[in-house]
Ligand SMILES: Nc1ncnc2c1ncn2[C@@H]1O[C@H](COP(=O)(O)OP(=O)(O)OP(=O)(O)O)[C@@H](O)[C@H]1O
């Protein structure tokens with residue numbers, strides 16, 4: 001690494017640290033001035049965070065949420081990937097189902113949750129369904145767009161060299177579509193998180209969202225902020241994971 | 256009593272026609288390509304050259320007529336047929352070696368068993384050292400070398416090329432034309448070579464099929480009559496110029512244009528009157 005890039009990195013790093021510090025100071029100052037029911041200071045928030053870590057509240061909630069999230073995301077991924085491929089390669093299906101997919105996408109998902117509640121009741125699976133509904137669409141859409149954008153020339157190549165139909169899927173359509181699918185996964189990871197919190201709000205008193213609700217009922221601003229902070233960090237981590245996945249599978253898309 | 260021993264043509268195109276819905280792209284196209292022969296196809300953009308090639312290799316069903324490859328009617332892409340594509344058609348997620356091997360691995364040959372031949376072909380087209388590279392890491396010219404190697408890997412009796420050098424810069428094109436002729440000298444197959452460049456058509460082709468009209472049909476088939484091996488100096492011969500000028504006129508000749516074709520046109524025509532039916536050039 002030469003000196004210029006080192007200097008550049010130092011500048012970026014100092015800007016980053018400066019930004020975070022400024023935010024922390026502001027948080028602390030505003031939190032100290034504002035009434036406790038409205039906003040709390042950074043130090044109080046961190047203290048409360050430490051408390052809920054120690055007494056296990058946070059751990060339990062995280063574990064519950066993580067389970068629903070994971071199961072929901074796996075289903076969302078499967079539905080999105082298969083649905084996207086089918087819609088892309090089977091024209092009749094696309095004509096029949098695309099309006100529904102679009103309508104579903106246009107509907108604010110939060111509005112659907114009460115219906116699900118009435119339909120499925122409380123518990124684990126209704127929450128999973130909410131997460132699926134929030135998360136499957138970007139995977140579906142990106143997979144479909146990807147699979148449809150495959151150049152006819154590549155399909156000609158496959159056919160002229162006598163690739164069998166099912167091998168065309170395996171050798172051409174799937175590998176070509178994978179990076180697009182991963183773009184969808186990246187977008188879905190964040191949407192699934194929103195879905196998870198929303199599902200907790202409506203459907204349960206456990207999980208991260210449940211914890212948030214009960215804290216707000218107690219006017220425990222510090223705990224609310226602590227949980228929000230945790231959710232934000234999770235969101236950032238998911239985004240990083242998503243980006244890494246996407247970059248990994250899109251190596252050959254460079255240039 | 257004398258028995259005429261005719262070579263069986265590798266490709267036999269018989270009264271081929273293609274329509275998309277109402278629109279007829281070409282009709283009544285008939286010609287043969289013999290083993291070891293290169294036939295160039297020229298014609299204006301949109302006249303159906305790509306469509307014709309796709310019908311020949313079985314990627315598309317013609318509306319009329321038939322194509323025989325080694326005497327067998329083409330329905331699906333037959334064994335022993337290879338194609339080189341304008342945009343190279345390399346799978347971007349596969350390495351160069353895997354791309355070159357594709358015609359073999361698609362048939363179930365393992366990458367390991369294909370390796371010796373893949374290596375030989377990569378050497379033949381001058382891509383040694385790039386086996387593990389991905390297509391995006393290579394220049395256009397190198398990518399098309401890989402496309403050519405992939406085609407040769409299946410040891411094709413029929414090789415069709417759809418404007419294989421059109422996406423390359425002029426210099427690379429010049430180099431690859433001669434490379435292709437050199438490689439061609441080492442194997443023998445029937446080749447159809449579609450190009451927009453008339454110079455290229457003459458340099459590469461033993462014969463040239465000229466498509467014209469709307470819907471298009473064969474306007475003329477020209478015998479190039481320049482012996483192999485050909486090289487850069489070929490383009491400086493009188494014969495090259497004569498043929499090129501004739502083909503140029505034939506392609507550019509407007510339906511409304513009355514200018515006669517050059518008087519030495521008869522020297523290059525091998526299938527005269529029957530195909531030349533329309534205009535102008537009989538006045539001269
Ligand atoms: N799948 C298709 N459906 C309808 N029309 C088509 C289809 N494919 C090609 N055509 C039309 O058929 C005609 C011939 O196309 P083709 O690509 O074979 O021409 P070409 O001679 O190869 O042109 P170019 O020199 O530009 O490559 C064009 O007018 C094109 O619009």
Ligand SMILES: [Mg+2]
Nearest residue numbers: 304305306417
């Ligand atoms: Mg074309």
